[in-house]
Amino acid sequence: MPLEKKGQPMGKYKYDVVIVGGGPAGLSAGIKLVEKGFKTLLIERGRFCGAKNLFGGIIYTSSIKEIVPEFPEVDNFPAERPVTEEGYFFISKDGVVKILHTKRDPKESYTALRAKFDAFLSDYAIKKGLDIAVKTRVLDLIWEANKVCGVIVDRPTSLEDKTPASIEAKVVVLAEGVNRVLTERAGLVDRTVEPSEVVLAVKEVLQLPKGEMEARLGLGENRGLAIELMGEVTLGLPGTGFLYTNKNTLSFGVGIFLNKLMDLNLKPYEILERAKALSYLRELFNGAETLEYGAHLIPEWGIKAFPKLFGNGVLVVGDAAGLVNPLFREGTNLAIYSGLMASEAIKFAFEKGDFTEKALKRYEELFKESYIYKDMLMIKDLKAILLSNSQLFQVYPELMYQICHLYFSAQGRAKRDVIREILAIIRRKRGLLGLVRDFLKLGRILW
Ligand SMILES: Cc1cc2nc3c(=O)[nH]c(=O)nc-3n(C[C@H](O)[C@H](O)[C@H](O)COP(=O)(O)OP(=O)(O)OC[C@H]3O[C@@H](n4cnc5c(N)ncnc54)[C@H](O)[C@@H]3O)c2cc1C
Known part of the structure; x- marks a missing residue:
């Protein structure tokens, strides 16, 4: 034809x-x-x-x-690269906490x-x-x-x-x-479809000078990264960012529930630009050229x-x-x-x-x-939980950064004092009861 x-x-x-x-x-x-x-x-x-x-x-x-x-x-x-490292980056205004899993036999997924x-x-x-x-x-x-x-x-x-x-x-x-x-x-x-049932994702394909992507992300040849970004990258709004390595380029994007963007009158390119200005991402993308830009909806009606x-x-x-x-x-x-x-x-x-x-x-x-039906049933309340618990996107990434920052620095004072300070930050930001309630809510989705 x-x-x-x-x-x-x-x-x-x-x-x-x-x-x-x-x-x-x-x-x-x-x-x-x-x-x-x-x-x-x-x-x-x-x-x-x-x-x-x-x-x-x-x-x-x-x-x-x-x-x-x-x-x-x-x-x-x-296929661009096999996904050899996968995880979450919790991004705050000042830095990042990384949870990375390195795969022994990375043949189950590829970037594309x-x-x-x-x-x-x-x-x-x-x-x-x-x-x-x-x-x-x-x-x-x-x-x-x-x-x-x-x-x-x-x-x-x-x-x-x-x-x-x-x-x-x-x-x-x-x-x-x-x-x-x-x-x-x-x-x-x-x-x-209602705006609260879709995520608007914006994405760029970025190219760094030769060898810089591998050097900045610590990647060997034929090794690839697939990362979800949480926190300031979505301005603390319900959604996530993502960072994937292709052969010679990076796929970077941010997705946020459309109703939240409409409420705040935020434009897709504004979100991406604000995210790229965060210290960790600014350094990562320094000198990068944008090869492609696009936006797409993701169905999240469940x-x-x-x-x-x-x-x-x-x-x-x-x-x-x-x-x-x-x-x-x-x-x-x-x-x-x-x-x-x-x-x-x-x-x-x-x-x-x-x-x-x-x-x-x-x-x-x-x-x-099929397993898909079981999975879709399992996450049936996810959208409601994400939309009504903004602290998951605002408080926790910041909290994680502050805790790690204190825990991993020698400050010439007793560690018991450092731990007391960490607990005080948790109490101030979320409260111990709030913390337990959030974990229970998220836990309920998974079992
Ligand atoms: C930013 C973003 C990141 C994502 N990341 C991942 C990921 O990492 N891994 C993953 O597995 N999934 C990911 N997804 C989800 C995945 O892309 C979709 O679930 C998947 O592409 C759905 O496939 P589809 O064929 O149903 O729809 P689509 O891929 O949307 O295809 C629909 C096609 O229909 C055509 N079409 C529509 N209307 C008409 C018409 N009237 N006449 C003729 N043609 C028409 C369109 O042009 C399009 O080609 C992501 C989605 C987005 C937006």
Whole structure:
């Protein structure tokens, strides 16, 4: 399907399955569907798959192997560096406290850049037999009675017939990402997303002079860092920052709940600039050149506000469904697994010759059997806890810095006095009772 120019006629097509969106969810559903023998078309509005996409980020070997079994022994796979060191940096105005875990066998995750990663997956999928139409936006769904039976796109049907082209399909998979417009049109959710249900993340790709990234972060060749940043980096607002090392560049970004940014009338680039002015980051990025800048939403509505995952002739996967686990930084892998489960459910529907909810419910059944469902249930109260406990982002990173600063310095006075001072700081900043309550709240999420 060579559609080089925007607005070029589409023609009339009939497919077994049409997928809307060429991110990891849509592409993995596509790969699995063509492997199962279904005639499948994926429609992506960007110039190429990945052109409009942005993430931190880390990709996980376990999920990649499900769609590219030969990984990592595969030509041109765009993994940047294996993640050999992972952890948290608690950033205060004056400095940083680092918790770093060095991995013995670092083969389970890699840093990556989405434009390259999605483009690789799309080439891989095309070789498997997936039809991909890029530079094409799905405008709406086609309905027959109460069943979705295709999509309407922003291309004319032919040179003579300028009406938007329609493509028929037995099943439509909505892999449209966080802006779930078609998911709403499909009636799978009855309201638009609230600002308190999404995090706005801004990200830069930065390049330091040759050898400086490795020197400043103490990295050897083929070793990579994946760090969550907490505290002043988000101005003490609910959210986190991130720092990942690519082959020759750094991915740095900050994500904050959108409602908080709106309340304070903060612009994305302001947050990033303020964060980069903090002493630790200022030194780290000194002399760096910004190669890319972008912003993207992360769905954090959680399982309590999930859309219905299936309807007559339609399924929703990945971010459009809200499949993100912010506590464990998982998103791409959940998108991939949901694509796999959708393809299984579609196979089941074809076997039954039934494309209504009755057969497509199989997708929800598979989802409920998966670890993802258990994890999403586990973190069901996370958003509420994060939004209503600002001390987690304001008080603790600062407290940790002050405690470490006192503990790790010889000040020519008795250590008992130093410990007394530490306890006094804890009492003043949060109180011992507050401390216990916060740990219990966080603990409740994990067990
Ligand atoms: C800043 C940031 C950091 C992150 N870090 C990580 C990380 O480190 N690790 C991790 O695993 N996850 C991370 N995530 C989450 C991860 O990126 C997402 O969960 C994942 O990409 C979701 O995949 P998806 O295919 O569902 O959606 P997307 O990747 O958003 O893809 C949706 C696609 O649909 C297309 N589309 C939308 N509407 C239409 C339409 N009407 N017609 C045609 N095409 C359309 C879009 O152009 C896009 O290509 C991060 C996210 C962000 C924003």
